[in-house]
Amino acid sequence: PAIGQSLDTAFMAPEIGLKLAKGDTIEIDSITYATNIPGIFAGGDAASGPATVIEAIAAGKEAAVSIERYLKGEDLHEGRGDVQEEIEVDTHGIERSARQKMPRLSVKERIGSFNEVQLGFSESQAIEEASRCLNCGICSECLRCVEACTAKAINHQMKEELVDIGVGSIILTPGYEEFHADIKGEYGYGRMKNVVTSLEFERILSASGPYHGHVLRPSDQTTPKKVAWIQCVGSRDASCGKEYCSSVCCMYATKEAIMAIDHVEGLEATVFYNDIRAFGKGFESYYETAKKKYGVRYIKSIVSSVKELQKTNSLLMKYTADDDQIKEEAFDMVVLSVGLVPSPGTRELAEKLSVQLNQYGFCETKTLAPNVTSRPGVYVAGAFEAPMDIPEAVMTASSAACLSSELLSSERGSMVKEKTYPPEREIASEEERVGVFVCRCGTNIARVVDVPEVAEYAKTLKGVVHAEENLFTCSTDTTSNMIDIIKEKGINRVVVASCTPRTHEPLFQDTLREAGLNKYLFEMANIRDQCSWVHANHPAEATEKAKDLIRMAVSRANTLEPLQELPFNVIPRGLVVGGGVTGMTAALSLASQGYETYLVEKTSELGGNARDLHYTLDGMEPSKHVEYLIQQVENQDRIKVFKNSHIVEFSGHVGNFKTRVSTGGDLNELEHGVVIIATGGVEYRPTEYLYGQDERVLTQRELEKKIAASKEEFKDIKDVVMIQCVGSRDDAHQFCSRVCCTEAVKNAIKLKEINPDINVYVLYRDIRTYAFKELYYKKAREAGVVFIRYNADRKPKVTSSNGRLDLEVFDETLGAEITLKPDCLVLSAGIHPRPDAPDLATTFKLPLNMDGYFLEAHMKLRPLDFSNDGIYLCGLAHSPKFIEESISQARGAVARACTVLSKDQMYVSGMISVVDQERCAACLTCVRVCPFDVPSINEEGVAVIEAASCQGCGICASACPRKAISLQNYKDNQVLAKCAVLC
Numbered sequence: 001p002a003i004g005q006s007l008d009t010a011f012m013a014p015e016i017g018l019k020l021a022k023g024d025t026i027e028i029d030s031i032t033y034a035t036n037i038p039g040i041f042a043g044g045d046a047a048s049g050p051a052t053v054i055e056a057i058a059a060g061k062e063a064a065v066s067i068e069r070y071l072k073g074e075d076l077h078e079g080r081g082d083v084q085e086e087i088e089v090d091t092h093g094i095e096r097s098a099r100q101k102m103p104r105l106s107v108k109e110r111i112g113s114f115n116e117v118q119l120g121f122s123e124s125q126a127i128e129e130a131s132r133c134l135n136c137g138i139c140s141e142c143l144r145c146v147e148a149c150t151a152k153a154i155n156h157q158m159k160e161e162l163v164d165i166g167v168g169s170i171i172l173t174p175g176y177e178e179f180h181a182d183i184k185g186e187y188g189y190g191r192m193k194n195v196v197t198s199l200e201f202e203r204i205l206s207a208s209g210p211y212h213g214h215v216l217r218p219s220d221q222t223t224p225k226k227v228a229w230i231q232c233v234g235s236r237d238a239s240c241g242k243e244y245c246s247s248v249c250c251m252y253a254t255k256e257a258i259m260a261i262d263h264v265e266g267l268e269a270t271v272f273y274n275d276i277r278a279f280g281k282g283f284e285s286y287y288e289t290a291k292k293k294y295g296v297r298y299i300k301s302i303v304s305s306v307k308e309l310q311k312t313n314s315l316l317m318k319y320t321a322d323d324d325q326i327k328e329e330a331f332d333m334v335v336l337s338v339g340l341v342p343s344p345g346t347r348e349l350a351e352k353l354s355v356q357l358n359q360y361g362f363c364e365t366k367t368l369a370p371n372v373t374s375r376p377g378v379y380v381a382g383a384f385e386a387p388m389d390i391p392e393a394v395m396t397a398s399s400a401a402c403l404s405s406e407l408l409s410s411e412r413g414s415m416v417k418e419k420t421y422p423p424e425r426e427i428a429s430e431e432e433r434v435g436v437f438v439c440r441c442g443t444n445i446a447r448v449v450d451v452p453e454v455a456e457y458a459k460t461l462k463g464v465v466h467a468e469e470n471l472f473t474c475s476t477d478t479t480s481n482m483i484d485i486i487k488e489k490g491i492n493r494v495v496v497a498s499c500t501p502r503t504h505e506p507l508f509q510d511t512l513r514e515a516g517l518n519k520y521l522f523e524m525a526n527i528r529d530q531c532s533w534v535h536a537n538h539p540a541e542a543t544e545k546a547k548d549l550i551r552m553a554v555s556r557a558n559t560l561e562p563l564q565e566l567p568f569n570v571i572p573r574g575l576v577v578g579g580g581v582t583g584m585t586a587a588l589s590l591a592s593q594g595y596e597t598y599l600v601e602k603t604s605e606l607g608g609n610a611r612d613l614h615y616t617l618d619g620m621e622p623s624k625h626v627e628y629l630i631q632q633v634e635n636q637d638r639i640k641v642f643k644n645s646h647i648v649e650f651s652g653h654v655g656n657f658k659t660r661v662s663t664g665g666d667l668n669e670l671e672h673g674v675v676i677i678a679t680g681g682v683e684y685r686p687t688e689y690l691y692g693q694d695e696r697v698l699t700q701r702e703l704e705k706k707i708a709a710s711k712e713e714f715k716d717i718k719d720v721v722m723i724q725c726v727g728s729r730d731d732a733h734q735f736c737s738r739v740c741c742t743e744a745v746k747n748a749i750k751l752k753e754i755n756p757d758i759n760v761y762v763l764y765r766d767i768r769t770y771a772f773k774e775l776y777y778k779k780a781r782e783a784g785v786v787f788i789r790y791n792a793d794r795k796p797k798v799t800s801s802n803g804r805l806d807l808e809v810f811d812e813t814l815g816a817e818i819t820l821k822p823d824c825l826v827l828s829a830g831i832h833p834r835p836d837a838p839d840l841a842t843t844f845k846l847p848l849n850m851d852g853y854f855l856e857a858h859m860k861l862r863p864l865d866f867s868n869d870g871i872y873l874c875g876l877a878h879s880p881k882f883i884e885e886s887i888s889q890a891r892g893a894v895a896r897a898c899t900v901l902s903k904d905q906m907y908v909s910g911m912i913s914v915v916d917q918e919r920c921a922a923c924l925t926c927v928r929v930c931p932f933d934v935p936s937i938n939e940e941g942v943a944v945i946e947a948a949s950c951q952g953c954g955i956c957a958s959a960c961p962r963k964a965i966s967l968q969n970y971k972d973n974q975v976l977a978k979c980a981v982l983c
Helices: 053-072 107-111 123-130 144-148 198-205 249-263 283-292 346-353 390-407 451-458 476-489 501-514 528-532 539-557 581-592 608-612 622-634 700-709 740-754 771-782 837-844 883-901 925-929 955-959 972-980
Strands: 170-172 176-178 195-197 226-233 268-273 297-300 305-308 315-320 326-331 333-338 340-342 378-380 434-439 464-470 493-498 522-526 566-569 573-577 596-600 639-642 645-653 656-663 666-672 674-677 681-683 697-699 719-726 759-764 786-789 797-801 804-811 816-820 824-829 831-833 871-873 905-908 913-915 965-967
Touching: 170 346, 170 390, 195 198, 198 249, 198 333, 226 249, 226 326, 249 268, 249 283, 249 333, 315 333, 378 390, 390 581, 390 883, 434 451, 434 476, 434 539, 451 464, 451 493, 451 539, 464 476, 476 501, 493 501, 493 539, 501 522, 522 528, 522 539, 528 539, 539 972, 573 581, 573 666, 573 883, 581 596, 581 608, 581 622, 581 639, 581 674, 581 883, 596 645, 596 656, 608 622, 608 681, 608 700, 622 639, 645 837, 656 674, 674 837, 674 883, 697 700, 700 740, 700 824, 719 740, 740 759, 740 771, 740 824, 786 804, 871 883, 925 955, 955 965
Parallel strands: 170 378, 195 333, 226 268, 226 333, 268 297, 434 464, 434 493, 493 522, 573 596, 573 674, 596 639, 674 871, 697 824, 719 759, 719 824, 759 786
Antiparallel strands: 176 340, 305 315, 315 326, 566 905, 645 656, 656 666, 681 831, 797 804, 804 816, 913 965
């Protein structure tokens, strides 16, 4: 029989007077657990009746709190009560699934035994049941997380606290969230396992992703052969309230398609698009590469539906093809290119800071004041300002930092505490004593490589006196421990086997300095990128390779020598080359931060291309802004302007440059610490479409000038035709000029405002009105502007006969040739590099890309820097862009420049080339091969290399036929030591 339970009252003498409740349990206060007798408390089954162990533990804890308060004479009720907090769980994208049915003992077996009825889940059932967890985050104080965290980073006793921080400015960078794809129910996300978002597919491609970098279908983990991308999911879509363009989707879809093809031989990738918006630097050629080299198929069509085939879990897509026929096609996987939406909580943040947002929840800014919010002293950067790609996010971040530092320039350095290091230990007389620290990198390395085995192996290597493994070698506690071990064991060379030196080498070199060692006595083995990530499915082989990499690193470490870095004083002045809006903005920003600035302009007046910009989409007047900037520059005491000037000679190194400027035949030698290149671009002068032969054929820039001068002549014009991509996106100019589509939309809207009856036709290949410019594209269509799509293989033809212009174009949508007779033909001429860019590049020893624009150090992560330290880039010299982007990039370049100018001293790297003058034959090989023009022949007839100018590339050392040049830290014996132990 089932046996119940009841309260045992034998211990209670009647005279105590302890009151019982209905059911013979002890009557208590439900909050304090106090009985009717002061000082006596009760809990558990004695008070509640039969209940769970968890409830009994909770009652004990609450009673303990009451007892403590009672003994201290405090109020037992204050701050306590049954407060139920509603937990919000994000269920977007989570597929509903039923509970697993647990197997039970049969009735026949139950009758004859006391065996457990519930038999428990099988392993597969347990995994399925666990996958139903919503991760609601309700903590039950079990403290298992404290036991599991090896870094001891979890503290359950931590209390929320409010901290007041006094600041002079605020920069808002809350980022973005991806659009919830299940809102577009017709695509089956959340219901069909093989429909994934672009971010999920990115994780599938990653070596640290769910399939370790193998492209597999989520439904059955098989390799797909056909994958489709659907563009504009949550972008350019009024039905879900997201009418703006998310700017990044076309290019990340193209990138993912190329990567998928690289991962899976023979994979067919198809992108269904509305307009391909490859408007960034290098994007157009990347898009063409995807089509021509990788065979990515691009279909201009909006997919109407996705259906799942039950037997195969493949996906049947219905769409309208180029021939206007409705087609159905099956794919193994579908990737939804989801748009960017503001991060949750940004609206509340904006309200607290009194910052205005636009209708979509992004931060409101003005065209001529990018990164500046509606509240003074509060700035914005990244995707919170507008959807943008990584380079733009980096640029705007630097721009916001610049604005902030302008505001706070008087306090610069006031809170800085200079870090002090112990004296450097002399190791010349010591034998090699190597310490090896092998990192688990969480699970990034340890899930593949047998880290304990590798650490033990390291102990057997020549010169190694200590080897250990660490969870995260880069963590503060580990580096602190490393310092102690170096001192305790007399280690004089250190090898860290972990991730990439690109990000972590400076940290570990600084750790050596804190331990009293020279920073160049450090070597790093990359056993993550070069081992665990690329050999994820071969752990045994990966472990052996990790041993090889560490053996090589230790061998080289044994040959390392201390190197010295020589200090030099920084010249706190800047040189800005180019006097357009970008250059003037940069010069004014440098001056606002307290630095003298030289501004060199080639022409007789400042202002550049912006002098011909008369209005923006949001109604601002750039030409007036130019006048304001000129006035500010000419009245700024810290800026010295050189007009009608050009650079004739340039020398020196970061922090200490010399430039000779010719002005009307007079030479001026300028000394400065940084250079900002802001030389601008030029409008393409068309040779096609009768431009220059017929006065009715204009460029967009010329049209804007005429509209600004007089609107009357456009009131009688009936037909205006605009042709896009003139001087862009062709064989001779394989880049997109970025601004042309928006300029056409802007002028088309202006014409419609002047004359609502005018017919405006825009002949285009792709309309690239990205971010919020998309709204004006919609406005133009609503105003009656007609957009006609043409193919690059069938460009429009323009002739003139009987005093009229005739234009023939094949309309891709209609599938037919049409004829237009415009009164005015407007060419959207591209933006080209300046013709003198190669000369300037030669003078400053700077690289150009294949299109003729200056080439930055890294397209994504260092878009404002050249590879040459101390020289920065902004505006049209970098690539075609809008005026607001040029302004933002100019400020960003200044922020980068201030990292140099704000220092009193800098140091010449120890990793430089050194000439053995006894061996030098003055053959000029080093002079010819150096990409930075550093080596020269001195009066003694031997090569000399200016230490501060040397970039440490080592080309001269490898080319020298006499072996008279050696690259410090990479001498021949050091490189050979690494190679010798490879086999």
